[in-house]
Amino acid sequence: DTEVTQTPKHLVMGMTNKKSLKCEQHMGHRAMYWYKQKAKKPPELMFVYSYEKLSINESVPSRFSPECPNSSLLNLHLHALQPEDSALYLCASSQDRNGRRLHEQFFGPGTRLTVL
Amino acid sequence: GQQVMQIPQYQHVQEGEDFTTYCNSSTTLSNIQWYKQRPGGHPVFLIQLVKSGEVKKQKRLTFQFGEAKKNSSLHITATQTTDVGTYFCGSNTGKLIFGQGTTLQVKP
Numbered sequence A: 001d002t003e004v005t006q007t008p009k010h011l012v013m014g015m016t017n018k019k020s021l022k023c024e025q026h027m028g029h030r031a032m033y034w035y036k037q038k039a040k041k042p043p044e045l046m047f048v049y050s051y052e053k054l055s056i057n058e059s060v061p062s063r064f065s066p067e068c069p070n071s072s073l074l075n076l077h078l079h080a081l082q083p084e085d086s087a088l089y090l091c092a093s094s095q096d097r098n099g100r101r102l103h104e105q106f107f108g109p110g111t112r113l114t115v116l
Numbered sequence B: 001g002q003q004v005m006q007i008p009q010y011q012h013v014q015e016g017e018d019f020t021t022y023c024n025s026s027t028t029l030s031n032i033q034w035y036k037q038r039p040g041g042h043p044v045f046l047i048q049l050v051k052s053g054e055v056k057k058q059k060r061l062t063f064q065f066g067e068a069k070k071n072s073s074l075h076i077t078a079t080q081t082t083d084v085g086t087y088f089c090g091s092n093t094g095k096l097i098f099g100q101g102t103t104l105q106v107k108p
Helices: none
Strands: A004-007 A010-015 A018-025 A033-039 A046-049 A053-057 A064-070 A073-081 A087-094 A112-114 B005-006 B008-012 B019-024 B032-037 B044-050 B054-056 B059-064 B071-076 B085-092 B094-099 B102-107
Touching: A004 A087, A010 A018, A018 A033, A018 A087, A033 A064, A033 A073, A046 A064, A046 A073, A053 A064, A073 A087, B008 B019, B019 B085, B019 B102, B032 B071, B044 B054, B044 B059, B071 B085
Parallel strands: A010 A112, B008 B102
Antiparallel strands: A004 A018, A018 A073, A033 A046, A033 A087, A046 A053, A064 A073, A087 A112, B005 B019, B019 B071, B032 B044, B032 B085, B054 B059, B059 B071, B085 B094, B085 B102
């Protein structure tokens, strides 16, 4: 199984809502990532988890809260978002050899988020 | 951190013509990865280059890593409509930083 799955595919939420994005992989990868992608732009790294521990936070606002419950799952909790947070949120995974994450990344199909 | 500049931003070609996208960095890169994102899709890994002067081929696609490891290119020979999409290069040092991407349109 070389697939990364993400749910939901689409999400519309108000600025006062709380929602969560979910990501799952069964490739045995120990590194998982969240990216944000705006239209006609490259994916921007948000968070990196290595062996279920948060390794990198790219100065992301606290209204985005990541969670890695186990080695296969990655969540992104959303609260009090702004309309400018509307984007495609991509999850990815890769091998992690003792913190060295130089291998190819496998991306999920993404969640298209609209904040009203 | 390592940053890569990618050009051109857009390229429109007639089917059968060749296409090239370039990535450049002011610093030496430990590696370069290439991804393709189809319209409405997600990035899909194509290849990784790590050695100075490395050249790799995948059918009609040729990838090169410069001798100084500061630049890379992706060349597609005789484009087809299935080649449409955005091609991203990226430097992966434990976190993957993408170039701006080149969007390829192919006219049948």
